[in-house]
Amino acid sequence: MTHPIQLGGIHHAAYRCRDARETVEWYERMLGMTYTTAFAEDHVPSTGEYDPYMHVFLDAGNGNVLAFFELPQQPEMGRDPNTPAWVQHLAFRVADEAALLAAKAHLEANGVDVLGPTWHGVFRSIYFFDPNGHRVELATDIGTEAQYAELRRVAPLMLAEWSETKQAPRHADWLHRQPGDEG
Incomplete structure (x- = not known):
């Protein structure tokens, strides 16, 4: 339907x-x-x-x-004092890792403090704040179709486990291993 x-x-x-x-x-x-x-x-x-x-x-x-x-x-204006600053953010896509690094260089050259690039398994990103205190993320996808398919497959399992335990499910531990990591 x-x-x-x-x-x-x-x-x-x-x-x-x-x-x-x-x-x-x-x-x-x-x-x-x-x-x-x-x-x-x-x-x-x-x-x-x-x-x-x-x-x-x-x-x-x-x-x-x-x-x-x-x-x-x-x-x-303020922000929710009970929500960590890293939680609420605006995330924008950039084309590739070269564009991400170029964006970081541009922002830093203009006096913006930038965190990252940060590894997220299937994407990399940088973080910074706009003049209003909103956290902004620029991200580029680096995963394979097989990885994204696996994430779609385990998403319902992860949500169900999280709902019961309120602890991070380990269905996608591979996301935390960077290329060259042992294990």
Whole structure:
């Protein structure tokens, strides 16, 4: 049976920012995104409540859009103090490992602290923060079709085991071995 909702992808993902202009300029300069659209209202269209905002949209490539809201009437933005900073992040794909290393060099040359590259078995990535404190990841896939097929196969097993034990299942231990590791 076909599901009653047929998604066509993500229209946009929206986050809060401290300053719309600074955010747009940073994403253009650091990640090469194109600023495409802005909406500014005094009243929220969905609720009608008074809450002036600027909503900006950036093209992240391949039909993916990242958006931000600047909300000057709201208390200063913060983050969930019970969620580690590494958990909530925006991850963008780059073409290959050379592009990942070039991105790292570009970011560091512009004063951005970068962590990585980090090995994830079937992808490698770097991490850094935008001017709003949002963690950003650039990642490149390095796995084989067989590896991705195996991950799809064990995903339900891993979820079931995690749901029962709340401990990391070992169904994909091979992900943690880098080329040349013993074992």
